[in-house]
Amino acid sequence: MTKTNWQKEVKEKWNENATFWNSKSQEMWENGSRQSIIPFLKKYVEPGAKILDLGCGDGYGSYKLWIEGYDVTGVDLSEEMIRFCQKRVTDDMKHLHFQQxxxxxxxxxxxxxxxxxxxNAxxxxxxxxxxxNEVTRVVKPGGTLCVGILGPTAAPRVNSYNRLYGKDVIMNTMMPWEFQKLAEENTLKIVDCEKVYKRGVxxxxxxxLPEDLKQSLTFMTLFMLKK
Known part of the structure; x- marks a missing residue:
């Protein structure tokens, strides 16, 4: 699959899934698998900071960052997602912006x-x-990156299952320990990480448990990196 086709198919998938995602996102951010993300970020990023929310989906996470006093720009490949984002913005929101x-x-x-x-971007x-490399480019020297990588127990990883049949897929099954190695090999310092476990753990x-087994049980691992 060419890069052009990969990106095109990712866009089509999330355009199709935008309404479903929008129906679930608030619950995920408030009570579900994403509820610890912004508290984790707040430990290292002062209010007023200029934040890029990459793969912002319907914008609920961006909106929560804005409520906490950050200057937020949310971007997503899906135009349908951005339409949902724009519905969150009113004229008095001077520091919350969205674009495809x-x-x-x-x-x-x-x-x-x-x-x-x-x-999960x-x-x-x-x-x-x-x-x-591209997302690191737009971060200031000394700036931070808060990255969430799906763990082995995360159901969305099924998006890459068909690779076992030799079929094209549009999700790369990067493991948390692989991302950690990638970041370290490309001159970013890992400041902290927090593990989000599936219910039942x-x-x-x-x-x-040792670190590798802890990651093996995760739904998601949150990394705080410094450039």
Missing amino acids: ADMLDLPFDDHTFDTLMAI LEWAEVPIDAF NLKHVGS
Whole structure:
């Protein structure tokens, strides 16, 4: 599959799924698998920081960042997602913006943002290092990147299942430990990581496990990186 076709099919998929995602996103951010993301980010990013929310979906996460006092630009490949985003914006929201954009070719100058947030976004690139280099480009030196990578127990990983049949897929099954190695090999410092576990995991038992086994049980691993 060419990169052009990969990106085209990703866009089509999320255009088709936009209404379904919009019906679920608030619950995910408030009570579900994404509820710990913004508290994690707030530990390292001061209010007023200029944040790029990459793969912002319907914009609920961007909206929550804005409520916390950040200057937020949300981007998504899907035009349908951006339509949902725009419905969140009123005339008095001066620091919340949305636009359609491809993470492989972002329409921003070098070093535009203080912080990047990318939750389950980089996995949708055919060659994740290409997306990684592009998103890093727009972050200021000394800036931070909050990245969420799906773990082995995450149901959305089924999007890559058909590769076992030799069929084309449009999700790259990057593991948390693979992303960690990618970041370290490309001059980013890992400041912190937080693991989000699937319901049913007993945290008392997890605490005694080595790092690789902890990651093996995750629904998502959150990384805070410094450029």
